Amino acid sequence: MAIPVARHNLRVTELLDPVLDWYDANARDLPWRSASATPWSVMVSEFMLQQTPVSRVLPVHEAWLERWPTPADLAAEPTGEAVRAWGRLGYPRRALRLHAAAAAIVADHGGEVPDSYDDLIALPGVGDYTAAAIATFAYGKRHVVLDTNVRRVFARTLSGVEFPSQSVNKAERELAANVLPHDEPTAATWSVAVMELGALICTAAKPSCSRCPVADLCAWRAAGHPAYDGPPRKVQTWAGTDRQCRGRLLAVLRDADSPVHRTRLDAVWPDETQRDRALASLLKDALVVKTGPETYALP
DNA sequence: CATTCGTGGCT
DNA sequence: TAGCCAAGAAT
Structure with missing residues (x-):
């Protein structure tokens, strides 16, 4: 293990300056990266960006911060x-968790987004990635930030494979820790820069190696871009699933300004059994409340 | 560790 | 066109 770590340390020494220079010249001007962005703005962005593309987050994030400038x-x-x-960002439980996290911040942290990883990860909807990201991007702290972009960039440049494993393992976390620059400000910039490289250049489907600042250092490229040979990556189905049904039902309630009669929900999904199951799960998740014998609304 | 949980754009 | 993919978390 000592030899690979030493080799990786050597490689990140080579990667650091090209990646930072590339980021300096090519970083997108995103609102949560602006100098005036608050920790709350960063936190809202991290919730919205979980499994959701930047382009769809932008307008919702702007409206959200205008309406709710603070957790309180x-x-x-x-x-x-x-x-x-x-709205239609998807995974609406994230909205409930963000609301619950805001309430916890008011109750336990004086209304200020906490700056420590331990306090952050204790909040609803905040897992390892989001806690590290908020501590790093809002407060400039030094943490290993492992999102899907960073994992893919390291898999390719350092490990020489097209895609990382399905879940983060210990070796991968140690590798990311070993290549994290030592001082806080550089570590924070490194993390956002690697993430941006994964989002814009080292993309999943069609990486733009010709525009990559570290193409000549990339282990995957040096190996001739070997095809992924791990276990089949999960492809989530959509048509006909409970998730699609839940989405249809919730959209009706979102677009209504008063409680909705059951018959209006019946109209958007033909399968009664599945519809009943989906509505029950929405009630269980507290995304929907029953307001009368046959009426439903948002909570 | 495997599943579940939205949505829409892109190829 | 039918996948494939997008700054994950909770269970």
Whole structure:
């Protein structure tokens, strides 16, 4: 293990300057990266960006911060307003968790987004990635930030394979820790720069190696771009799933300004058994409330 | 460790 | 066209 680590350290020494220079010249001007962005703005962006492309997050993030400039502003409103404002970003439970996190921040942290990883990861909807990202991007702390982009860039440049394993393992985490620059500000810039490289150049489907600042250092490229040979990557189905049904039902309630009769929900999904199951799960998740014998609404 | 949980753009 | 993919978390 000592030899690979030493080799990786050597390689990141070579990667560091080209990646930082590339980021300096090519970084997107995103609102949560602006000098005036608050920790709350960063936190909102991280929730919205979980499994959701930047282009779709941008307008919702802007409206969200205008309406709720602080955690206290959001916490003061009903959870259903968060679900409504979430719009069609997908995974609406994230809206509930963001609301719950805002309430916890008001209750336990004086209304200020905490700056420590331990306090952050204790918040609803905040896992390892999001805690590290908020601590790093909002407060400039030094943490291993492992998202899908970073994992793919390291898999290719350092490990010489097209895609990382399905879940983060210990060796991968140690590798990322070993290539993290030592001082805080450089570590933070390194993390966002590697992430940006993965998002813009070292993409999953069609990497633009010709525009990559570290193409000549990339282990995967040096090996001749060997095809992925791991276990088949999961492809989630959509048509006909409970998730599609839940989405249809919730969209009806989101677009209504008053409680909706059951018959309007019946109209958007033909299969009664599945529809009932989906509605029950939405009620269980507290994304929907029953307001009368046959009426439903956002909470 | 494997599943579940939205949505829309792109190839 | 039918996948494939996008700054994951909770269970």
